[in-house]
Amino acid sequence: MSQKQNSLRLVEVDTSQGALMVPYEIRRSRRARYIRLSIGRHNHALLSVPWRCAFVEALEFLRSQGDWLMRNLSEHPTRTSLKDYLETHPRLYAMGKALRLSQGFTRAKPFYVYSTDNDEVELRIRAEGDVEENLIALVRTFAQEVIEKRTMELANQVGARIKRVSVRNQATRWGSCSSSGTISLNWRLVLLRANLQDHVIYHELAHVQQMNHSSKFWNLLRAYDPQTDAHNEQLNPAGAKLMPLGRL
Incomplete structure (x- = not known):
């Protein structure tokens, strides 16, 4: 115990x-x-x-x-740690792709290396200290980079003008958009399948033009993501599985 x-x-x-x-x-x-x-x-x-x-x-x-x-x-009889989850699901998602994950330790500064050409990502966490805490910190650093890059890429594709991308540790939400044009996204998006991850980003990009959930918003989102309805149905069960991860 x-x-x-x-x-x-x-x-x-x-x-x-x-x-x-x-x-x-x-x-x-x-x-x-x-x-x-x-x-x-x-x-x-x-x-x-x-x-x-x-x-x-x-x-x-x-x-x-x-x-x-x-x-x-x-x-929910148990809560799976991020470490345990990644051992059974050894992949992270970035730039529209699933990346095969390998992990290890380092006595120097923690680092990650990824390639969307080879579809691989390598994490090296500190050998000292709490493994779960160190792993969460490094995955969040990785998420900060790739989620921001992907959001800017998709924003350019659909012509959405955004001010800033923030990657945070929201308790229950995948993302949000402020009236000033700042998009905030959950770092756990790197654990979410690439098509669902893009759907969440498109959702917030649609809010840049429509700060509501009116028919105009949904029409715009469906223009960005034709599979919106199917992806929406898949988000809830995915969230129930992934949102508890990485909480200390």
Whole structure:
């Protein structure tokens, strides 16, 4: 059992099918404005709360979510680490291609090398320290480069004028677009199949002209990506699988 699992507390929560003992963790954030509940990597309730939120208030919220906890703890019995995921799915996606992934260690500065001609990417993380943390950091650095490049490439193809591309660590969203023309995208897009990755980028590029989800927006998106409807249906199951990865 890991140190994290040993540090979890237990609380009894009422559900429609009786009492449930739930392991939980509370994380305080100066940026949080409200309490958010999710399932942690060790199949526990993870409460993200505002910095000054009272402990009692957080527990009261947790106890009010009994049926949600019962359903989600059973549906997601484990959380796969990024390391484990990439061992069973050894590929990353960049520039419209699937790249075969190889991994290793280095005692020098971490680095990656990729080729879209050979469809390969090599990651070398630090030999010292936490493997999961080091791997996440390097994959995010890789994502910063290739997602920005791909977004600018597709923007040029469709004639969309954007101000900046930001690659971030969003909890539930693949991307967003601001009225100023800044597109923000999730680094986990490098784990998403190339056609779906491009669809997400096209979605945000369409928002550059249509800051809504009107019929004009959907018509524009379908012009960018004729397979929009099929790709939309595939995004939800993909998100459920990939969004939990890389959370420490």
